[in-house]
Amino acid sequence: MTKGTASKTDVLQGTLDLMILQTLDTLGPLHGYGIARRIEQISDAVLKLNEGTVYASLMRLQHRRWISASWGLSDNNRKAKFYAITRTGRRQLTTETENWDRIAGVIARLRSAERS
């Protein structure tokens, strides 16, 4: 694995992590499938996601103690693992979204400057 691709996946990973945190913050505890559906719905199918990576991301977030997992029953009465955002996760989400907004703002300004 070369360095370039590593940093690219890092960015992508970070983005996916953020989306999952945001989803769990908004909707409360969800299983992996539900998270994938929500992201699909919100992104209006713009973002083509390899949905398997959601699970890698969920494990990573657990390592960081930003989310916690527990077994429960899904809507159609099947056993599923539910993920919930933790207090530290919520704090992390706040700082991350602030960061995100700031960067998005900078990029927006850069683009408008380019256009003019």
Add this chain to the structure above:
Amino acid sequence: MWDAIVRALSRARFILSRGRLSDEASEELREHLELLTDRYIAAGMSAGDARSAARRQLGNVSLVHEDIYQMNSIHWLDVLMLDARYAFRVFAKNPGFAAVIALTLALGIGANTAMLSVAYSVLFKPLPYAAPDEIYSAEVVIPERRAQIPSLPATVQTYLQWRKSPTVFSAMAALTPWEASITGDGDPERLGGAYVSANFFSFLGVPLERGRAFTSDEEQPGKDQVVVISDALWRQRYGADPAVVGRSIVINGTNHLVVGVAPPSLLAPTRTQLHALLPFAPRIDVWKPIAPTPRTLNSESWDYGVFVRLPAATALDQGRQQLAAILTEMARVQVPGLKSNIAINLIPIREVYAGKTRLGLLLILAASALLLLTACVSIANVFLARVVSRGNEFATRIALGAGRGRIVSQALTESVLLAIFGGTIGAVVAKWATTAIALYGPSDVRVLADTTINMPLLLFSIAVSGATGILCGIVPAWHAHRRQPATGLKEAGRTVSSGEAGRIRSILVGVEIALATVLLASAGLLLHSFVRVMNSDRGYDVERVLTADLSLFGTRYERGEARATFYTTLLDNVRSQPGVLAAGAISNLPALSASEGASRAIFYATDTDFQRLILARPVAMIRGVTEGYFAASGNVLRAGRLLKAEEPVPTALISESLARRFWPDKPLTAVVGQQLRQNADIRGPLLTIAGVVADAYPGGLDRQPPPTIYRPYTQWASGPMTIVVRTAQEPAALASALRAEVWKLDPNLPIAAVRTMREIVSLTVAERRFQMMLTLLFAAVALLLGGLGVYGVVSYSIAHRTRDIGLRMALGALKADVMRWVFAAGMRPVFIGLAIGLVSAIAIASTLRRVLFEVTPADPISLGVVVLVLLATSALACYLPARRAAAMDPIVALRHE
């Protein structure tokens, strides 16, 4: 940094459940796939299409799995576990190798740690006093007496004068032995005691466990009927009753108030640790203040140990001179114009406790270090053998792509695991050994030795031997990688061309044998010395003699005649017992007391100016004896006659060495009838010498027999006596009869110790025996390791020359020839090692003459036995594999791969 720690911790949290987590992830992914498929079917796709669409949407599942697994693992730990599992498989396949290494390590580590721990606690660990480095024991040196008496304790007058005068010392304390017989509350008991200055406990900085220490006005005669008792006495006799403090107990027939209980950890001089002339009991149980009466102050008795506290170590010389000046001034008051360069020795208190054991301990320490070294060499040897025979395995792994790091880390894992096994067993061995030494070692060692292992020392020993193993494990693995794998594979397929390794191993075996020789030779010399000591003629009999210590006290025995009657009656009664051949008593048993008890300067009958001559005349020990003592002890008469029951005129027997010294030009028979005078009895009548008896040596034979005068008990009565009984049979069987006889006469009389002479002598050689046994043990282990080394090298060389041997046999070589080759190759390093070892052993033993007894460093008997034992062991180690080689079928051997 913090983040890294948190992440490592969370990894550790996940690593344990990673199997379950992985399974759960699979299930979630499968579920996810199902749901997606259902969704596509619901949208109108065929089942097949729906499934493949769902698969596409889910992406590469195995990649996700791998991601998760890696997230939940620590790579090096996985490798380590793998290596460890592999190592365990290797050990299980080759348990002999693992066991030899682990045991070798364990013995080396265990013995070394135990000895280091003991040596540390005896020689270096701070003594349990406040600022122990400030405390010294003061001894008086009179140069004119030095040849006979190297130093003297102080007199009580000297101590008082020293204490009064301004000196560089911040405090002083004094102590002197005391015999305390305790009666009432249970059996009468004779205890070891000490008179101490009132400040004794505060001087040492040891707080009492209960009650209080003495006050200074308890140093006044009449106010001194107070005692502090030991923790052991408090527990054993009084059942740890706190009410004992403040109670009165009867000691030596008078009431004493118990004011305090000393702490169990109190360390005080016992036996003759403080000074040869101050015989304390093996355990001190009662302490009483020194309260000199006017009568004491008028007599002169050099039997007070003095401790001084010197806050500034640099003032040592000044302090010595101050004390010497005060003493000289005091002596000049008595003997005007006295010209003697009286000097003072200040002995650090550590020397008091450890001085006599230092040489012996260092000797054992050196032996255990040699053992550890032997263990290391032996480990190197075994490892080398293994690694050479594993050349094939390494080559295969390298050919399959293993990196140097993996090969080395595998070897490292094995070595470290073995070091851990060895270290663990070693710690157990060390624990046993230290406990055994602390319980059964010689008393001087026992008092200070700790039963706990010293952790840093254990780690040190493990590190030394572990490092050897690790080094020996890694270096060949490292080398393996440098070779072309193809060469390695080819070589391993046939006989390994391991000439170099074989040579190194031969050298290692030579070193092992040399080390074993040194240890065996030391052990042999010590053993031979010990046998000599035990069988030496001491001037009295050791076998079939029973002794009992008695001390008469109280108003009943105040008059000398009463004591004499008691002993006469007792001895008569004992003599009438069946099995008793002779019985007598002496004031100080020569086996135990080379220099204890009264001693006096003696003068010729013609001497008049005693004051001037006192330093020019010899000093003799004075012993009171009853009729029958010499017959009972087996002390031989050289000339004249023994003492009779009644001696109407002042009479003495003298020892042979005193006769030769005092009348060097007279034959012993001519000494009989001569007269002499003993100091302190100067105005009294002259003593007539009735006979000359053989010298009586101290039990351990560690000192010259003191010049001795034996006086009839009726003329020189002292309270404590030792009854000596010669028996026809086993002496211990008469012990209870002897006790019964004593109690028949006086039921209140404590009997301190009923022991056979053999026990007493055995006690006095305890230290020598301890050294000998330990060295012997170490030597035996070294011999075993050496033998294993020879065996290993020989078996190995046979295994790799099987085809060679087969070929020779096929060509007509006889079994005897095969045996001869094997022996020639196997014994060569043994001979070289033996020669080097013998030379080193003699050189080492020459520096240790002090621990030898009537044995020269090159003692042919000990060294001859050592050579025989070593050669026999090595020959056996060669013979076993040689016999196997000779019994081989040439055809099978030729086909051997």
